[in-house]
Structure formats: C-alpha cells, structure tokens
Amino acid sequence: MSVPIGDYVTLASVMFFIGVIGVIVRRNPLIMLMSVELMFNAANLLLIAYARLWLQNVGHIFAFIVITVAAAEAAIGLAIVVTTFRPEKYVDVDDIAALHG
Amino acid sequence: MPLVLVSILLPLVAAALLLFLPRGDRALSRLLGTAVAAITFATVLAGGTADWSLHWLSRPFVSAFHFGATPISFWIALLLTLCTACAIAAARVERLRDFVALLLALEGTMLGLFLSRDLLVFALFWDLMLVPVFFALVGWGEHPATAWRYFIYNFAGGLTLLLATAAFGVIYGTTDVIGLPGVALAGGWAPWIFAGFAFAFLVKTPVWPLHTWMPPTYADLPSPMTSVVAGVQSKAGLYGFLAIATAMMPGVLYRHAAPLIVLALISLVYGALVALVQNDVKRIVAYSSLSHLGLIVLAIAIGNRLALEGALVYIIAHGLFSAVLFLVLGYVEEREETRALPRLGGLGWRNPRLSGALCIAALAALGLPGLAGFAGELLILIGVYQNGYVWPAIVALVAIVLASAYMLRLYQGIMNGPQRTDLPVRADLTWIEGLAVAPLLAALVLLGVYPKPLLDNAAITTVQSGPLP
C-alpha cells in the first residue's frame, strides 16, 4: 500500500538537482529564489518520508522549522531583489557584486 | 552595597554622569572629578580586603563576579586612586569635561582589574582598561597611529591573556582563584598557559623588545593621563605576575625564569642608555620607566622573598615618582610650550616650587637613599644577590649609576643653566597644581623612611629558586 522509500529518495534527488542547476545557471534572482525553494522542499520531502518510515515525530518538527526558515529567507531575498530592481528597472545577479572583498 | 563594589562602580557611573554637565564648566568638572576620585580612595581604604561575589558561569568552568582587594592589590588600588585624584586635579587640557570622564572611566576599569578575584573578570577588565586610553590618544594625541599601536599591542596581549584564562578555567575547573592560597597549576599545558599570561604582562609592563608602543604613547597622551598610565597601568602586568604567575604556577615560572631574567636585564640597561640621549623630556621618563620596571621583572623572575617584598615597594614607589614626573613635565610643557630638552633651561630661578617638585621626583627615580625608590631597589637587589645572581645584581647597579646621569640631565636641563630669553615667562606653581603633586611627594618620603607597612606582605608567595644550572 505504501510508496517504497526509494521512490521518495529519487524524487527528492531530482528536485534538489533541478534546484541546484537553477541557482547556478539562471541570472534572474527571482528564479534563483524559486530554485532555492525547490531545494528546501526536496529536503522537506525526505524529512517527512523518513519520519513516516521510522515513525519518528522529530522529522515533522524539522520540516516545520525548514518551512519557517524558507519563508523568512524568501521575504528577505525578495526585499533585496526589490530594492536592487527599483533604481535600475532591471536585475541580474552578475551585476550585483557590491560585497566583493 | 559592599564598599568594594562602590569603589569600582562610583568612578564608572560618575564618568557617565559627567557627560551631562555643561561642556564649558571646566572648574566644576575638575572639582567633581577630583572629589569622586578622592571618595574612591577613601572607599578603597575603608573597604580593606573584604570581598563580594556574584555567581556568573557554571560551564565550561566556574566563574564569578568576585571582587575584593588582596594584600597586594590593596596597595596598588590605593596608588591608583591617589594618582587619579592628583591627575584630575592637575588636568588643564582642552575639552576638560570629556577628559575627566575618561580618567574616571580609566580608574573604574583599572580598579575592576586590580580588585578582581576572578581570572576571567580580570581578563575582561584588562581589555576594558585599554579603551579610555585609546580614546584619549585619539582625541588628544598628536598622531592617530600611536593610538592604534597602543591598542593593537595591548589587545594582542589581551588576546593571549584571554586564551590562557580559558585554558586555565577548563583545566582547573574554576577561574575564581586570585588571592586564593594553595592554587597550583601543573601538567603539560601549564607552560603554555604561563606563556599566554606572561606575554600579556610583558607587553603591558613593557619589557624589551615589546616596548616600542610605550614611548610614543607616553609622549602623546596628555600628561595627567600619562601619569596614571605610566604610574599605575604599567603595574597591571607586574601585579599579574605577582598575583597569578608566582602564586599559581611558581614551578613553571622558575623553570622558565632564565629568559625573563635576560629580558629584564636588557630592559634595565637598554632603557637607561636610550634615556641618556633622548631630547623629548617625556620620552626620557618613558625610557627610564622601561629601565626601572625591568628591575621589578628581575625580582619576580628570581622570586626570592626579599626581592618580591622589594618588588611591591618598588611598584608603589615607581607609581608615585613616575606620576609626579609626568605631572610636573606636563606643567613645564604647558608653561613653556615645548618638550624639547635643548630648548628648555633656567626655569629654576623663577619657579622654585616647580623645580623642587621635579627635583624630589627625579631624586626618587634615581634611587636616592631615604626616598621610596631606594628602599625597593635595595631590597630587590639584596634578594637577587642572596639567590646567587651576582652578575644580574651588578648589571642592575650599573643601571642605577646611569639613572643618576639621565635623571640629573633631565632635571638640570629644565631647571638649571642661565635663564633663557626665548621661553615664555610664566608664573610658578599655583596652589592647586602644588596640592596635586604634594600627596605623591609626601608618600615618596614617608615610604622611603618607613616602608614597613608594605613589607611582610601575607599575599606574597615565594618559591626559593637556586642559581641557574
């Protein structure tokens, strides 16, 4: 009746790598944020799947923490994107290097 | 509220409150500052060695806000509060209110250091006491680089002190140990912990070759602040040696005494030789300080009972006479608008009181028998000789001869000789200026004749060490 754990792992890996490739190849910060979101959710999926497999509630709790952190991250990330977008009406992460050493 | 806590908090709170005074009221800030410092002197005196403690940390080691004078730090705290009161009374600089606030902050943080009975709190105040001096250097000094040099050198020392303290705490389980009998650290880590402490103490004292921050700092600081920094802050390292190194790791100290003795002897002669030819009057005293404090480091490295008794006497004596020297040189600089010895001369005719004050201080510094410096020197060197260190004693005696040469050069160069026509003509010491140095001079004479209150100190621990193998 239940989905085998291997399928969850496969799905999560695929999601995670899509996210990684998105962060590396795309230059639009909005898309990059979405890719990061994808990686979070891949991790969440694994947490929940294993929590169910081992009947441990700790996984659920971690998933909630990850969701909260993801929300906070998205809020701050979007705020940064908006402030950099405002003066230029255009945004590309390769043009933002104000924090170089 | 326990008196010891009052002693530490009163100057700090007063320093903060002083900033609410009107900026222009110089006399009021000076009066309040002097009064606060004088009251602090009284509370230290009245507080004796009573202590007060508040638990702070349980892990990774036990630590507490534990304050209280030990028989050693009691005297240094008295010296500190006396010097601060005199320095504030003598202060004449620009932006006086802020300066007095900094001096009070310096007093409070240094009292925290000297009265702390906990190593971690000691390390905390070690870094805090750098801050007022740093700001004074930034605000009143001539070169900003001096401020950074002071800060970086001493902060590097603070860092090793903190690391050593942490290691001590982890190994020993508690840092609430200063002034506690029977604390002994041994084992493989002990030499490293000792090295951490010793580096911090040697930078602060300072000892050759870690001294190059000191002459510009003493020269650049306004004289009243210099008198406290040279007179008392330089004793933080020596106090650390007495209260921490000799008390808690005597075995390590005396196994590694040889490099300390060598550095102390080099400092003794090096400082004296450089002081012999300097032209900036404040730098002369700065280098003389390098020489004189080398003597105390020598005493600590040798660790003979008499030498350590003498070290305490000399710590107090050096604090007193270097404070007076810098205060009086401040008066001279303020009057004649120069610190260059070749440009000064002949002030003695018109300024007999100024001349007298400088004379007594210079005589104490060159170890005139009957003044406090002599008692310290004599006891230290007897101790050094008793332990079989004949050549170090002879080298120190050579430095004493050199001291008489450079101190007289300083005194005569300023006060004697024909009257100069190219110097501004100013009045002799005022009553306030005189009263600011009088207690220090009186203490020099009293302790010179009768140093007994400082001797037979219960807190001095000694391990008799023989001659070097």
Place this chain on the structure above:
Amino acid sequence: MTHQVLGVVGSYPLLVALWLLPLAGAVICWALGPQLRTLAGWLASGLVGASFILAVLCWHDGTQSAAGTVGANQPLFSWMTGFDFGLLLDPLSLLWTFIITGVGFLIVFYSIGYMRGDPAFARFFAYMSFFVFAMLTLVLSDNFVGLLVGWGLVGLASYFLIGFWFDRPAAVAAARKAFVINVVGDVGVMFAIFVIIANVHSSGFGDTFAAAGTLGPGVILTICIALFIGAAAKSAQVPLHTWLPDAMEGPTPVSALIHAATMVTAGVYLIARCAPLWNASHEAQLVVGTIGGLTALLGAILGTAQWDIKRILAYSTMSQIGYMIMGVGTGAYEAGIAQFFTHAFFKAQLFLGAGLVIHALSDEQDIRRMGGLWKKMPFAFWVMLTGVLSISGVPGFSGFFSKDEVIYGALQHGHPWLDGIGIVTAGITAYYMFRLLFVTFLGEYRGEAPVHVGGPGAWIMNVPVAILVVPSVAIGGALLFGGDASPWAHFFAPLFAAQAHLAAAQTPAPAISENFTSVIVVIVVAIGFIIAWQRYATAAARRDAVQRLRREAETMPAVLTNLFYFDAAIDAIFVRPAQAWGLFFGRVFDPRVIDGAVGEIVLIARGLGTLVRSFQTGLLRAYALILVFGAACFIAYYAVAGAAH
C-alpha cells in the same frame, strides 16, 4: 644567632636632638626662606651650634663602656628582621660629630658674611643645614643601610651646594659630575650590603663585626673592596677623584665644610668604622693603603701645576685624604683619624682664608692676578701662613704630629714603600703650599680688581677664622704628643688598642725609630720650602713675577695641564660609549630593527588577507558554484571512503 649591637642600648634624647636639630634648621630655612631673609643664616648656625653643645653634653654617653662595648646606642625603628635602625655614638662617631657640628658651626657662621646679599641666601643655609644633618646620619648610624642613607644624602647636599649658582653652566656640570661619581660609590656600598646581608642576615655593624671572624677571606675581601669603591668615590681617591677639583665651583664655605673638612673624609670614617673587617683581610689593607699613598702623591703633584687658589687647595685636600686613607688602610687607624682631625682645622682655615681673599677681590681666584696682598690684607696673610705651616708639617704645628704618625704608621705596619711615598709627598706639599702663599701674598699686586677689605660685618667672617687658627696650630701638640701615652691614644684605646697590639705582635718592629723618620720628613719639607722660596720669593722672583709666572704656565708639561688624562680617559671609556649606544638604540634599533620586525609580521598578515580576499568576488553564482563544488568533494570523499571500507 643572637642580635648584637655596638654601644650600650638605651634612651638618649640628647643624641636624637643633636641629630635632628640641623634637619629642623634645613626645613625651616627651606620653607620660610623668603620671609626669614638674613635671619636664616643666624637660625641655621644657631641650630648647628646647639647641636655642637649637645654633642659635648653627650661626651659621657659616647665614651661609656659596659659589657665589652663602648658608646651609646639609641634604637630608632625597624623595617623588618635584619633592617634595624639606630644611632650609635662611640669615640669614633663622637670625634666626627664634634668636627661636623663644631667646625660646621664656624663655617656656617662665616657664611653669613660670605653669602651676604646673595639672592638665594636662605636656600644656601637650608642646604648647609641639610648637609650637617646628612653627615650626622652617616656617622651616627649603627648599621650599613643607615650609613648608606647618610652616604647618599651627603652626596645630594654636595650636589646642591656645588651647583648652588645654577645659572653657571660650569657649576651645573660640576655638580652633575660629582653626583654621578658619588653614585658609583653609593653603588659600591650597596654591593657590600648585598654581600653582608647574604652572609650575616643583618645590616647592623654589631652583627657584621661579630661575624667577621667566621666569614671566608674571599667574602671579607669582596666586602672591603666594595666598601672601598664607596670610600674612594666619596674621598676622591684615584681614579674617582676627578669630581673634587671641579667641585670648587661651589661657594667657598661649601668647599671648606664639605670638600675639605667633613664629607670627603667619610671614606676615612667608613674604613675606620669597619676596622674589624679590614683587620681580617691583609689584601684589602694592601689595596687601600696603596691607593691612598698613590692619591697622596698624585694630588700633591697636580697641586703644583694649578693656578686657581681653590683648585690648589682641592688637590691638596685630595693629597691629604690620601694620607688619611693610607693611615686607616694600613691599619694605623689612630694616625689616619688624627690626620683627619688636624686636617679639618687647618684646611677649613685655609679655605676660609682663601675665601677672605676671593671675597675681597670680587670673586677673582687666579693667583697670577693676585700678589702683594700681605700689605692689604694682613689678617688673611697670617691666617694663610699658619695654615700653610700646619699643612706642610712644620714641627710644632698640628699637621706635623698627625702626618708624622701616618708616615711612621705605614712603616710600623710593614709597608716601607708607602712610608717613602709619604715622605716624598710631604716635600711636594711644602713646595706647592708655599708657592700658593708666596705668589698670592708677596711681590706687587698684579690684578685689576679693586681690593675691598673690612666693611661692616667683616667680623662675621674674621672671627670664625681666628678661632680656627688656635686648633690648627696647637691641638696636634696638645692631643697627639706622646705616642701611646697621648690623650688621643687613650681616647681611642677601647676601639683600636687590641688590634694595635695584635699588629705589633705580627709585624717585626721597624729598624728605624719614629724620631728618625720625623727628622727625614722635616728635612724633605725644608727642601720643598727652599725650592718654593727660590722660585717665588727671592727679590728677583718678586720683581719679574709676571714674566716668570707666564713662562711657567707656558712651559708646563702637557701631562700636568691635562691632569694625567683621567678626565679624558673616563670620558672615552665610559661616557662616550654610553651615549653612542644610547643613540644607536634610540635612533636605529628601536625604529628600524624592532619596529621593522613588527612591520614584517604586519606585511605577512596583509599578504594572507589579500589571498583570502581574492575568493570574495561578491558574485552570487560564484559562491553557489564553490558551495556545490565543496559539497561534491564531500560526497566524493565519503563515496570513496565507503567503497574502500
């Protein structure tokens, strides 16, 4: 070990009072000087005089003896075990106290006239009183630390008084030189104290002398040599003598009191006080006696080549102290002390007489610009004449008896060559002292300065000098005549008699009798006198004095005008190298080497920073790539490690 003190311990308020009265005078004159005006002089001399009277009243206390110890001991206070302070009045310190306060009183009184009108009148008397206090501390102390305190304080008083006119660069330099050389001496005494405390665990004279027999010969020799460095610096012994002639920059009464009568004899006191130590070390006696004899000879030779009236007297002081040191150094303590005693009178008298001349000639000190003064200043002439007769050792005068004792003492204790040096020096002394007298007082007046004699208050200066003439002529005959039966020998018998008998038993009696040496000394002195007469006092010499003196100055050997190159040598060996090293350390080593090394560390740190900084591009995707790369490395590592497992 039980604690031993010299003297009968008790309460002696008079002793404490006589010690502290001059200090009170110093403090009052110093604090209230401007208000007191000329009263300061009267106050200071009055207090020193009162001190003298108290010393006389203490005679009985000082000479009492009980339980094998002589004198009075007043404990004061203690620093800690082994550092107990007290006052000791025994025949030795009693003698010094008499001279310090008695001759001191006359000189301080004289100064009221000499310093009249000086802007710093009160300060002068503050310093003089302070000196008397310091010197009393030195001689009354019953332990080495107290002695060292007095030792340092007299050096300080001497510094203040040499540099009294501190607007004169020469006086300032002379004061500094005197002080620094005296600190060399202080340091010697300090070292002796180290050795004593390390071995005896006490700084008291009683403990030290009681232990003298148990210390090894090396230890005793070290202590004696270290003490003698102190004595040599204070008493201007070769090679530490160069400060004394320069010290003549001070006012003349200072030269009389400090640099003739009292302070410079502190070395003699120290050696006599530590007689038990010297007795235990024959080598130390040899060193000290030889240096004393050398100094006596050298001072006398240099005295012949000077033109400044005070410098001639300074070199003669050096030479006479050489005699004293030779006496006490060879073990002839009573003789050395006798020489101190008579010298205090006749040298003070000579200096004060010279002061009369200098004062009258408006501070002229060069004897080539004097001459013919005996007609204008007959009183000064007679004073100087008696002084010269006494110092030259003309039979019947005080100097004759003491000098004779020293010269014969050297022979008696087995040092015939020192005896020879003493005899030769006596002849040279007669030559240069009569040279001084003849050039100054005979012939025609050669100077330009007008001669002021008399005036109101001249008696203030004349009376003390007149009083000094009496002992300098007669006290030697009164006290010293009669050898072992003399009052002098009787007075010091409790201190030195036992040692004298011991020495007499050890050394064979000399082949020559005392009377025979006396005759030789008198003949040599007469030769010196005749040469001086021939060169300066014959009718021809008086007539051509100006040319002759100029010629003498021009043909003087360089070694004499350069004072045997002592100053140049000290300068080249110690002063210049110290300055050169100081400059090198301060100007080169500190900024270049130490700060340079610190700069290297800063450069390394900065290079590391640049390296790390290059990774911080600020490009988000670069960071992501690095992150992924790092993660890939981790995964690869665990994959490989897992496979290997």
